[in-house]
Amino acid sequence: MSWWVLLRLELRRILANRALLLTVVGGLLLYAFLYPQPYIKQTPLQQPITVINADGSQLSRQLIRMVNASPLLEVTSQVASIEQAQQLLVERKVGGLLVIPENFYRDVLLGRSPTLSYAGDASYFLVYGTIVQGLAETSATLAAQVKVAKMVVDGVPISLASQLHSPLQLSTNAAFNAHQGYLDYVIPAVFIVILHQTLLIAIGLHASPTKPAIKPNLVRFFPAWKIVVVRSLLFVAIYWLMSSFYIGVVLDYYGVHHWANVADIYKLLLPFLLAASGLAMCIASLLPKRDYATIVGLMTSLPIVFACGFIWPLSSIPMPINIIADLIPAKPMVLGMLKMNQMGASFSEVQHHFTHLWSLAGCYFALAVAMIYWQSTSPPKVDAAKSALPSSLSE
């Protein structure tokens, strides 16, 4: 009976908490729309570059045409000097430059291997990578054409020559995120972090006092563990729904590839939501006022994204950061979900993330019970808290 009473009480409090509903429903809907916006076009194409053509031969003009034909690049201007090219770079008119050296054509013909220099603005890594990739590919194509042409001159049939220009070839293929989209790279992981952070905020808004020094009433009537069980249950249920919306509907809408089957995703989701709720309840019992929940959620989001290991490899992150990050449920969930849903790993291959999440869930559950129990037995710190009240100044 008391279970039922507590459940209804808590549910009513959730539904009456407008800030909480704004965060969970409004916030999640907004972020689902807002966050992918910058990345909708997936890959930067047609990056503007400038060319310094010191050769002026037929071959150099052919190279410029080839560069222009690359989907990654667009030659927007040709300038005479490095200084002019630099000026264009600083004005952000172009992102890179290509220098075709003097006597390029002649040196190629004489087999002197002339050097093509190209440079990109590395202030913007993605742009830089695109420009360098485009130029490297074009230069390799031109080199192959030159080789084939020479072989043909030497009497090798063209069909054979086009095969022979390299003794052993390499074909590199992008696995998983095959079209190398930025949205596919960022969004699946960031969505998990968004779910995690809004859950932290929501429970904080629910469980922390609305005003400092006001003790939550519930602990007087119900044992701490019951409160923790009921809260976990309710928030896991709400976030089960929101996660299904994010992972099922929104990812699908943006055309992000997904490999895992629904049962496996739900299996991983359960300990994640439990662990995140547990952590949130621990944090909530430390907050002097519920408004701080939003601040904690907002300020931790960026560091958590960086520590999850999808932007920067875990092996390159210092050990102490990795250990701290292991305490955050978002990290094993991001890694587990990326491997399962984006990289096609089977559930048994992400088993250790699953175990990790369950152990976090267990620890945070116990800790939350302890903290709420401790809160209910400790004497109300009215005096100490009142001095912390800013209102005491002018009243």
Added chain:
Amino acid sequence: MPHTDDSSLSLRQLVAQQWALLRDNRWLMAMLTWLPLLAFVGVWWVFSSGLTRDLDIAVVDHDHSQLSRSLIRHYDASPTLKVVSVSGEPEARSLLRTGEVSALVIIPRDLEKHTKLAHAPTVAAYYNSQFMVLGKQINSALRQSHGTFSAKVEVARALSHGNTQILQALGSALPIRNQISALYNGNSNYAQFIVSAALPAFWQILIMAVMILVLGAELRDHSYKAWLAKQAWQKITVKLLFFGSLLWLQGVLLCTLMFHGFDWPMRGSWSVLLLALLLCVVASQAIALIFMLLFQDVARALSFAGALTAPSFAFMGVTFPVSDMPWFAQFWRQLIPITHYIETQVSQANYGASALQSLPSLQALLLFTVTFISAAWLIRIRFTQPGTQELRS
């Protein structure tokens, strides 16, 4: 009540109130002192290695010849790559799926034989592009490593065919050489690239949170009526100046940390940078003020401020170019003060641009102050009704 209704507060008392507010709120104190410093250093620490080295790749050798072994050694010699031994293709695929290795290279059967017979065999590499930073690096490292190996083989062959001039042999193996330079970030330091944008994004969230908290401290019963009934201008100005200057100092500290502490290059003018920091603080304050006046509720104002500034890192255009964003994202990013600041920072620190070139971003930041006018209008119509004031006095 220490202050009676009709005596107005002196400037000094107003400043003392701000100080007391800061002193008595541990959270506020933390957010203006050690907490951001911890976060700044923490985020930098994540990326502190700067360059990715020795990324694991799995090589499946179906050939087991001298050539294939020397190819594997050649891959391993690349500073970016590290070859791990695998028992077979299924294991290698599993390692790739679970992210244990970043790429899988398959050397076909009869590699050596086909190379000698000039059949141009193909080595297949599959790199993990879900982790894009890694993927791109692996891809270029593999291509580079393979290219030099291939050229070596070709040179050796040319020499064995009696072409004794090494230079000439090299010329026919590599008809065009490439020289690639990364401008403005010489050794392609990823830490400098990402952290110099991430820290300002974090700072932006912090400014909003601090301003909403300190404005929220004056709410009585979810209303500003009591606070703004008298001396509204003075009170707001003192508060904004007091906390604005602290937040600006924090920004200065952040830039000092980046350009002196982490020793990233700063090629431009410090005064332009400091001005941009100041304008960014003021612009953010304007937004925080208008949110608080509109909602008169800390939780809701924080939610809106969060919606605006939490994704600011994504909208900055540092990780993904602005020119490739759709119109809505381009519009939305204009509303976030820090995106204008970061343009100034990049052009000053990286390009060493003239102040004139940073003018558009600074002007955009200045434009946010228009919000103050609407705030003033709101205060006039909602909070300082002359009728109630007379009634009180």
